[in-house]
Amino acid sequence: MHAYYADRFVLPLPAGHRFPMAKYGALRDRLREKLPAVDIQPAPAASDGELALVHTPGYIRAVADGSLAPQIQREIGFPWSVAMAERARHSVGATIAAAHRALTHGIAANLAGGTHHAGRAAGSGFCVFNDVAVAARLLQAEHARGSRRALRVAVIDCDVHQGNGTAAIFRGDPDVFTLSLHGEKNFPFQKEPGDLDIDLPDGCGDSDYLAALEQALASLQDRFEPDFIFYLAGADPHEGDRLGRLKLSFDGMEARDRRVFDWAWQRRLPLAFAMAGGYGRDLASTLQVQENTFVVALEYARRWAQAGIPMPASAREMRKLPADLSD
Known part of the structure; x- marks a missing residue:
């Protein structure tokens, strides 16, 4: 299973800043040590044209040259630097690369990403560009070249914070x-x-959370027929998170991940996931949640590999796989 990283761009944050920048490199090191089956690759940079599928040209330019309005800069929560601009661009590129890989191999990941607070013309909440929105729009544009039918995308956001930027970007979009x-x-x-x-x-604890997730997935199934899934596997619903305010155990978090991956697998839907938020009171708890997500993802990636069937252009065709591959 491929995963993409952009942690070589380290933001020069002031002392005492609450954003846990160290978690990205630590997660990459942890996966290389404990889960060598995850093929970790450096992320490419998203181009201006790719970013412009979602973001306004003026905002893209302001992020690049540091001319962001002070209010927007404060809302993002990071001081501007060249590293900030490059990290944001490469984090989007990581989700694009993961989405392309998932189309042919079933599952792939961004070791960061899930920047769901960013809107069209402004960032927010440590989110500069909206990686999932850009990747979704790019997949749809590429799909449109060879199909009369739009690629239908579902975003399953299990970060503890609402994906307000993503919701605003896609409001009213039937696809x-x-x-x-x-x-x-x-x-x-x-x-x-x-x-x-x-x-x-x-x-909210394990049982209530998982019941809510089950109900949400059932509603998604009733209301929408996706071809592709983006999953934001935030670590912040965990009980050890400083900002989460929920009480999921490690087992509850793993059950959450398993339910989402299984829902996609049963429908033969390719899935790209991003790690989104995680602000553990100690870094080790966040890393353990994230490692567990990759353990589950690898299990389902192996199912795709064992199936040995290339990903067809339409997820509807994927449902024609033999029944003995559905377990």
């Missing part, structure tokens, strides 16, 4: 379905309505 399972009272405090928003109370 993209945004599902967000998040803390009701958590950031962003002004939510943007998506296609399906599941608000969870503070202190």
Whole structure:
């Protein structure tokens, strides 16, 4: 299974900054040590043209040259630097690369990404560009060259914070379905309505969370027929997270991941996932949640590999796979 990283661009954050920049390199090192079956590759940079599928030219230019308005800079939460601009561009490139790989191999990952607070003309909440939105639009544009039917994309966002930027970007689009399972009272405090928003109370634990997820996936199945899945596997619903306010155990987080990957596998839907948020009181807890996500993902990646069947152009064709490959 391929995974892409952009942690060679390290932001020069001021002392005491609450963003855990060290987790990205630490996750890459941990996966190389413990899960060598994950083929870790450096991410390419997203081009201006790719970013412009979602973001305004003025915003792309302002991120590149550091001319962001002070209010937008504060909302992003990072001081501008060349490293910030390059990291944002490569993080989008990582999700694009993962999406392309998933189309032919079933599953692939971005070791960062999930920057779902970024909108068309502004970033927010440590999110500069919206990687999933750009990758989704690029897949749709590429698909349109050889098909009369639009590629239908579902975003399953299990970060503890609502994917407000993604919801706003795709609002009213019949070919993209945004599902967000998040803390009701958590950031962003002004939510943007998506296609399906599941608000969870503070202190929500394993059983209630997993029941809500099951209900959400059932609703997605009833309302939308996707060809491709983007999954935001945020570590921040874990009980050890500083900003999460939910109470999922390690087992609950792993069960969450397994349910999403299994839902996609049963329908033969290619899936690209990003790690999204994770702000553990100690870094080790966030890394353990993320490692567990990759353990589950590898299991399903092996199922795709064992099937030995190239990914067809349409997920509807994928459902014609032999029944004995569905376990």
